[in-house]
Amino acid sequence: MIYDVSYTAIVFFVGFVGLVLGLSFYFGKKTKSASSYYAAGGQIHWSVNGIAFAGDYLSAASFLGICGMIATSGYDGFLYAIGFLAGWMVALFLVAEPFKKLGKYTFSDALNSTFKSRLVTLTASISTLIVSIFYLIPQMVGAGDLVTPLLGFPHWVGVLIVGVIVILIVATAGMTSTTYVQFLKGGLLILLSGILSFYIMKNGFTLNPDHEGKPYHDFVELVPVMNGDQVESVTDWNVLSQHNVQGKEFVNLEKDGIQRWFLLNKMEGEPILNEALSITTDESGMQLYNGEPKENGNFYQVGHLSKVVVNGEEVESSGSVNPIQFLNIIKNSEVVRFLNVKFTSNNQEVSLYYPQETSGESFMLPGLKYKIGKGASWWSKMDFISLMMALFLGTAALPHILIRYYTVNSPRDARKSTILAIAAIGAFYLLTLYLGIGAAVNGVMDVESSNMAAPLLAKAFGVVLFSVISAIAFATVLGTVSGLIVASSGAIAHDLLDGYFNKNLSDSNKVLAGKLAAFGVGIFAIALGIAFKGMNVSFLVGWAFAIAASANLPAILFLLFWKKTTAKGISWSIVMGIVSSLAIILTSPTMWGRYGLRPADALHQLENPAIISFPLAVITLYLVSISTKKQKVNI
Known part of the structure; x- marks a missing residue:
C-alpha cells in the first residue's frame, strides 16, 4: 500500500500524545506508594473505572483487528466481537465481586489469599507475564500499522514510538495515569465510531466509490x-x-x-x-x-x-x-x-x-474464514469451537483486566464497573459491524494490512475524521499496552521479587522495581511487535485469550467455588495450561509459516488451543487437588 503523509493527522497525533503524557506527569507527582502505583490506591470511581474497563478492553484487536476481519471475512470476523463480549458474562456473574475481595495488587495476590504459597506466587506471576506478552504483540503490531499512514515512517518506527511513550506513561504514574488514559480513549473511541457509522449510512452503497486513489x-x-x-x-x-x-x-x-x-x-x-x-x-x-x-x-x-x-x-x-x-x-x-x-x-x-x-x-453468514458447514473438515470445526471457547473464557482471566478490580473501593463498585463496561463494549462492537462492512465496499482496503480498514475508511470521508480516528486508534494501543505493562511490572516486582524471592522491598523500592520492570517489558514488547509485522491483530489476541483461559480461569473458578482446591492443584493447573496452549500454538500452521515451513506440513491443523488446553488444566487441578491435602502454609 502506498501512503501519503497527512500533516493534519500529525497535528492531532502529537496533540493527543501530548495530552496523554501531560496526564501521566500530573498523576506521577501524586504516586508515592505501591498501592497508588499498582492499583491507583483503590480510589477510582466506579463510572470512570467502567469506561476505563472498556478502554482497556477495546484494544487494537477490537478497533483495528475486528473491523479488518469483518471487511475481509464478513460475519466470521464479527464472531470475534461476539466472543469478546460474551466473555464479560463470566466476569460479571462469577468473578467481579469475589475477586475484588481476594486481592490487593496482582492476580497472584488473589490466588494466594488462602494459601500463602511460594509455588502459587511463582506460577501465577509467570502466567501473568506470558499472557501479557502475547497480548502485547498485537498491540505493538497495530501501532506499527498506524504510524505508516500517519507519519510516513516504516512499521518498526511506529512500534518503537509506542514502546517509548508507554514506558513513560507507566514509569511516571502507573495505574492512575493508565486508568485516565483508558477512560479518555474508551469514551472517544465509542463516540467517533458512532460518527463514522453515521457517515457510512449517509454515503450508502455505490458501484463506483469516488474516493482518493484509483479503484x-x-x-x-x-x-x-x-x-x-x-x-x-x-x-x-x-x-x-x-x-x-x-x-x-x-x-x-x-x-x-x-x-x-x-x-x-x-x-x-x-x-x-x-x-x-x-x-x-x-x-x-x-x-x-x-x-x-x-x-x-x-x-x-x-x-x-x-x-x-x-x-x-x-x-x-x-x-x-x-x-x-x-x-x-x-x-x-x-x-x-x-x-x-x-x-x-x-x-x-x-x-x-x-x-x-x-x-x-x-x-453475512459463517463460513468465509471458519469452515463449519458444508465442506468443513474435522480440524476446521475443532478450531472454530476452540476459538469461541478461548474468547468466552479468556476475558475473565486476563491479568490486566483482573487487576482493574483493585482500583475501585468495594466489591459493589466492581460489579457496577463491570455492568457499565458491558454496555459500552456492546455498543462499540455493534458499530464494528457497520465499520467493517463499510470498509469492504468503499474502495479503501489495504490488502497488505487488514488492520487499517477503519482508519482508511475514515480517510475516505475526510482527512480531519481520519486524523482524529487515527489518533484515537493510536491512543487505544497506548492505553491497552499501559495496562499490560502495569500488570507485568506487578508480576515481576510485587510477586517475583518481593513475594517469591523474599526481598522484603520497602514501599518506595517496590515502586522503583515496578518502573524498572516496566522498562524491560516495554523493550521486549517492541522487539516482538517488529517480529510479528503483518499479522491480523484480532487473530493474535485470540492466542492471548486461549492462554489466559487455560492457565488462569480454572485456578480462579476452583479457588472461588471448590473448597477442596489446594495450592499444588492451582500451581500444576497453571503450568499445564501454559505448557499445553503454548505447545499447540508454537506447532500451529500459522507459526509453521513464520518458521519458513509449509503450513500444511505442521504437526496439526489447530490454530487455537483452548479446546485441548482448557480441559487439560481443569483435569490437572482436580486430580492434583484431590491427591494432596489442602495446605495453607508455604510450600
Missing part, C-alpha cells in the same frame, strides 16, 4: 489468445509463465520491461485477464508493486460491490440508508473481496491479491 475495478481487462487452458499471447504483451494455484490460473505478462500478474477468468465463455495486485522483490532487494518500484505508486486501495440490489432491483447506488436497510442491502448485493496466494515463480517468491466475487448472503 481496482477500473483496471483494463485484457483478452488473451489461448490454446486449451494455456495463454499463448496477448496484444503487445509477452507471456512469461502461467501457474495454477489453489484452482486459480495466474499469468505473468511483460510489457516495456515491466512484469505484471493477471488472474485468468472466463466471462460469458470469453477468457479475460484481470490484473492481480502483486508484491515482489527484485534481485537488488527493491520491493515492487505490480512490477514497478514502490515510489511509482502503482498499488491501489480495493474493496467494492459488483452488484447493488435495493428492493429486488439492481441499481448504481442506494443513496442514504438506515441501519436496518444497510444490512438488508448488503445481504442481497455482491461483494468483491481480495484473497492472497503465495507461490514460487522462476525462483522468486510471489505474493498476489486477486478479486473474488462473493454473494452478500455468504458474506
Whole structure:
C-alpha cells in the first residue's frame, strides 16, 4: 500500500500524545506508594473505572483487528466481537465481586489469599507475564500499522514510538495515569465510531466509490489468445509463465520491461485477464508493486460491490440508508473481496491479491474464514469451537483486566464497573459491524494490512475524521499496552521479587522495581511487535485469550467455588495450561509459516488451543487437588 503523509493527522497525533503524557506527569507527582502505583490506591470511581474497563478492553484487536476481519471475512470476523463480549458474562456473574475481595495488587495476590504459597506466587506471576506478552504483540503490531499512514515512517518506527511513550506513561504514574488514559480513549473511541457509522449510512452503497486513489475495478481487462487452458499471447504483451494455484490460473505478462500478474477468468465463455495486485522483490532487494518500484505508486486501495440490489432491483447506488436497510442491502448485493496466494515463480517468491466475487448472503453468514458447514473438515470445526471457547473464557482471566478490580473501593463498585463496561463494549462492537462492512465496499482496503480498514475508511470521508480516528486508534494501543505493562511490572516486582524471592522491598523500592520492570517489558514488547509485522491483530489476541483461559480461569473458578482446591492443584493447573496452549500454538500452521515451513506440513491443523488446553488444566487441578491435602502454609 502506498501512503501519503497527512500533516493534519500529525497535528492531532502529537496533540493527543501530548495530552496523554501531560496526564501521566500530573498523576506521577501524586504516586508515592505501591498501592497508588499498582492499583491507583483503590480510589477510582466506579463510572470512570467502567469506561476505563472498556478502554482497556477495546484494544487494537477490537478497533483495528475486528473491523479488518469483518471487511475481509464478513460475519466470521464479527464472531470475534461476539466472543469478546460474551466473555464479560463470566466476569460479571462469577468473578467481579469475589475477586475484588481476594486481592490487593496482582492476580497472584488473589490466588494466594488462602494459601500463602511460594509455588502459587511463582506460577501465577509467570502466567501473568506470558499472557501479557502475547497480548502485547498485537498491540505493538497495530501501532506499527498506524504510524505508516500517519507519519510516513516504516512499521518498526511506529512500534518503537509506542514502546517509548508507554514506558513513560507507566514509569511516571502507573495505574492512575493508565486508568485516565483508558477512560479518555474508551469514551472517544465509542463516540467517533458512532460518527463514522453515521457517515457510512449517509454515503450508502455505490458501484463506483469516488474516493482518493484509483479503484481496482477500473483496471483494463485484457483478452488473451489461448490454446486449451494455456495463454499463448496477448496484444503487445509477452507471456512469461502461467501457474495454477489453489484452482486459480495466474499469468505473468511483460510489457516495456515491466512484469505484471493477471488472474485468468472466463466471462460469458470469453477468457479475460484481470490484473492481480502483486508484491515482489527484485534481485537488488527493491520491493515492487505490480512490477514497478514502490515510489511509482502503482498499488491501489480495493474493496467494492459488483452488484447493488435495493428492493429486488439492481441499481448504481442506494443513496442514504438506515441501519436496518444497510444490512438488508448488503445481504442481497455482491461483494468483491481480495484473497492472497503465495507461490514460487522462476525462483522468486510471489505474493498476489486477486478479486473474488462473493454473494452478500455468504458474506453475512459463517463460513468465509471458519469452515463449519458444508465442506468443513474435522480440524476446521475443532478450531472454530476452540476459538469461541478461548474468547468466552479468556476475558475473565486476563491479568490486566483482573487487576482493574483493585482500583475501585468495594466489591459493589466492581460489579457496577463491570455492568457499565458491558454496555459500552456492546455498543462499540455493534458499530464494528457497520465499520467493517463499510470498509469492504468503499474502495479503501489495504490488502497488505487488514488492520487499517477503519482508519482508511475514515480517510475516505475526510482527512480531519481520519486524523482524529487515527489518533484515537493510536491512543487505544497506548492505553491497552499501559495496562499490560502495569500488570507485568506487578508480576515481576510485587510477586517475583518481593513475594517469591523474599526481598522484603520497602514501599518506595517496590515502586522503583515496578518502573524498572516496566522498562524491560516495554523493550521486549517492541522487539516482538517488529517480529510479528503483518499479522491480523484480532487473530493474535485470540492466542492471548486461549492462554489466559487455560492457565488462569480454572485456578480462579476452583479457588472461588471448590473448597477442596489446594495450592499444588492451582500451581500444576497453571503450568499445564501454559505448557499445553503454548505447545499447540508454537506447532500451529500459522507459526509453521513464520518458521519458513509449509503450513500444511505442521504437526496439526489447530490454530487455537483452548479446546485441548482448557480441559487439560481443569483435569490437572482436580486430580492434583484431590491427591494432596489442602495446605495453607508455604510450600
